[in-house]
Amino acid sequence: MRHVPHLYLCGPWESDEIALSEAHRRHLGRVLRLADGAVVSYTDGEGTTGEGELAGAAIRRGIEARVAKPAPEVAVAVAPPSKPNRARFLVEKLAELGVDRLIWLRTRHGEGRPPRPAKAEAWARAALEQSRGAWAVRIDGPVEMEDLPSSSTLWVAERETNPPPSVVNGGILVIGPEAGFAEGEVPHRANRLGLGRRVLRVETAAVVGAAILLDRSGRLSR
């Protein structure tokens, strides 16, 4: 089976051809050695996907389709890990899994800073392309805990607690900093979500917790 590259091309697309960035051109031309007319799939990261062809420094648009927004929404609010490569891992893996939102949390004991937005977006887009997704993760923050939308169910990861009920309806997974939350920092309305007895690093808890919330929200079914 021939490999068809999948590109994130920022929308809205207004003509029959979409101009390629220098990075995309280099990747398609020099790395993949594709010639004009080669089939390429593409998405705007907002649910539209298409299959077009390479035409010089652009993609000639072909048949396009809408992919429904996955439901229910699953978000992760996390205190940034202090090491940049761990932050990168976190962004990439959540984007690859198809988490809807990543919200950087400002916490009392947190020592890490969020990566620069342009950097985080670039990691997320590469992961969207790699995983052939149609919906990009939205990255926001940093915000305080009380700024998290009050309409969403909060799931706070905690050691030595049981996993969530077997069927849940999405929500926001909340992961504190390595040093833990301060007293009174976690709102009363939050539910507890156990991820086993091991002490997990911030980025591991985020990815594993997201996988379990997606799974129990029916988001990993065909």
Add this chain to the structure above:
Amino acid sequence: MRHVPHLYLCGPWESDEIALSEAHRRHLGRVLRLADGAVVSYTDGEGTTGEGELAGAAIRRGIEARVAKPAPEVAVAVAPPSKPNRARFLVEKLAELGVDRLIWLRTRHGEGRPPRPAKAEAWARAALEQSRGAWAVRIDGPVEMEDLPSSSTLWVAERETNPPPSVVNGGILVIGPEAGFAEGEVPHRANRLGLGRRVLRVETAAVVGAAILLDRSGRLSR
């Protein structure tokens, strides 16, 4: 709360003091700046843990306890990723989560090679210390698919398949190479396990699939 370091100290321990490696000595002395008498927890990675104290270039053993082997067994058999940093991530995260066995798979389309055993063991031990575990992951292989123990349930990760039943009894998660399995390579007895519609990298599928198998096997409960 004071942080008590957790050390993996290779057993069996035969006297009241356990000699420290040069790396441990440096970490405790120069990085953590602990003095003699400081409390240190330790494990042999085979279910024994203890709380002792630093005594020069050794740990003086204190009260010890046995931690039962977590059941049911959850293993991951995986075609090695081709990039070393992705193999490292895979080993670290599975060790951190508490997966019991990691088996490198030799597959027809696989291009990666397993990391050197000494390297993989070092990554796994650091993750065991970090996560404060009592049972180290066992790393084996590379083996062929037909060498996987026939008494274990196999769960082959596949796109566009449903997740496993909500209660499972452990088993071996099988992850193929980026290029997929060859025809006929997956044994008939294998069950399918869906991880959603995204194309996941080998190491992402391994960690997410392991989290879901551990969860559904009751291994993440208190």
